Amino acid sequence: MKRTWKVTSRLLAAGVLAGATALAGPAAAPAPAQAAPAPGAGGTTILDLIPGGTRDRMVAQVPLVDAATGLRAAVERAPSRGYAGIGLVGDHVTLWWKGSLPADVASAVAVARRIAPVEVAKAAYAKTELAAAAARIAPVVDGDARDSAHDVRLRTDGSGIEIAVDDADAALPKLPATGVRTTIVERDRLVPRSREDDSAPWNGGARIWNDSGAGCTVGFGVREVAAGTNHLLSAGHCGSVGSQWSDGQGEPIGVQTHKNTDHDTMLIGTPSAGGWLYVGGSNDEVKARVVGWTEVFPGQILCQSGATSAWEIGVPVCNLEVQFHYDDREDLVEATQLDGDESARSGDSGGPVYAVNANGTVLAAGTTTRSAGPGFGFQDFATARDDFGDIVPVTGTAATCRVSFAVVNSWGTGYEAAVTVYNDGPQVTGWNVGWTFGGSQVVQGHWNGVFQQTGATVTVSNENHNATIASGGSVSFGFTADGAPTNPAPFTLNGATCS
Helix, strand or coil: CCCCCCCCCCEEEECCCCCCCCCCCCCCCCCCCCCCCCCCHHHCCHHHHCCHHHHHHHHHCHHHHHHHHHHHHHHHCCCCCCEEEEEEECCEEEEEECCCCCHHHHHHHHHHCCCCCEEEEECCCCHHHHHHHHHHHHHHHHCCCCCCEEEEEEECCCCCEEEEECCCCCCCCCCCCCCCCEEEEECCCCEECCCCCCCCCEEECCEEEECCCCEEECCEEEEECCCCCEEEEECHHHCCCCCEEEECCCCEEEEEEEEECCCCEEEEECCCEEEEEECCCCCCCCEEEEEEECCCCCCCEEEECCHHHHHHHCCCEEEEEEEEEECCCCCCEEEEECCCCCCCCCCCCCCEEEEECCCCCEEEEEEEEEEECCEEEEEEHHHHHHHHCCEEECCCCCCCEEEEEEEEEEECCEEEEEEEEEECCCCEECCEEEEECCCCCEEEEEECCEEEEECCEEEEECCHHHCEECCCCEEEEEEEEECCCCCCCCCEECCEECC
């Protein structure tokens, strides 16, 4: 059963910048890590299925995403003030801001610059100004009997508002004056995507059916941090609360327990949720291990592994570049398949959208909602957390923390590294991060943490200003060291091993 509706105008924060060529490009890649084991004939992993250029771009963005995540957290700790947007632009992160940076944001920029290059660019309008102007325009667009326009977008660079239309020559209704620059762009509408044998623990990317005959795809296995209960995350338009869901061969999975219609998200309760994704064809066992989740930024490159796309092309749909963040009741994210290929197919709805790490593991980024040719709409994982409480992906390990380690500079006798610790467990107040170097490396300098080294063992504890890591939050620190730049995994957080 397919749900249909009129696509009303949505307020977006747009990542496409006037005069810009591309929002993402090569950057310094983090040090290589050990390849994660992944089931599949001949040892095939997701790294073998993604075109080399796309894979390299995704891996190069890891430190950029770490830096941008810290900036977003700083922005969200206080009223938005002059904030316009954050995006990945080429080999750096750009923060667009109207006026002078407040002291706390300036401090966050200084920390982020130890992880990746960060540019602070002037914005003509703050996001709050754009949202207020768009809120005046949207009712006029929605009320147009000719339905010539379908989206109202906020530009990430704070330069103004875009109105998306089916035909640039079509007559538009008279728009109210807002004092904000408004431009018209022609773009296809995104349309909903909804419609062969997994087993418990249930994994992402698998085909599922409900008792009404609707078919979709599992996004990710998730668990509630406080209660410890397991669910499958998928698209809300696939079914209704109370629906019974089964796998492709009719084996019962569980009952749908939650739904957010506006955000197109849902949860299916199940005793056993898995921490892997199917990433190959419909009838192979190629999987990737989920190790956490990621915030999503314009310019970021992602993949999706819907069940129908797997059937038709046998590999993930990758090179999906994030373009827009909606800023209305739907809170959707829009991306574009940069090669012009079909971004999703009927039956991919709810399927996993994810970032790929250098070692072949993946990070949950969201779930598929709709598409139109290369256009792609998905709900980001951060919004699903807002919908359903403190949920995190079930991972292939029992770890409740994840560490991103990136070498940001190196020279003949040493290197500089940035470490970002992501907390998928309960809030941590007072932290210690530990690791053991694999060689004779010696820490020489450091920032944003209190360092101690005994032999090859290093312990980093919090400073007064960063003692708390919220559930779903992160903290970053870094160091310089003599010796070869190798990844000193595994890391521990307060004694527990991180992935």
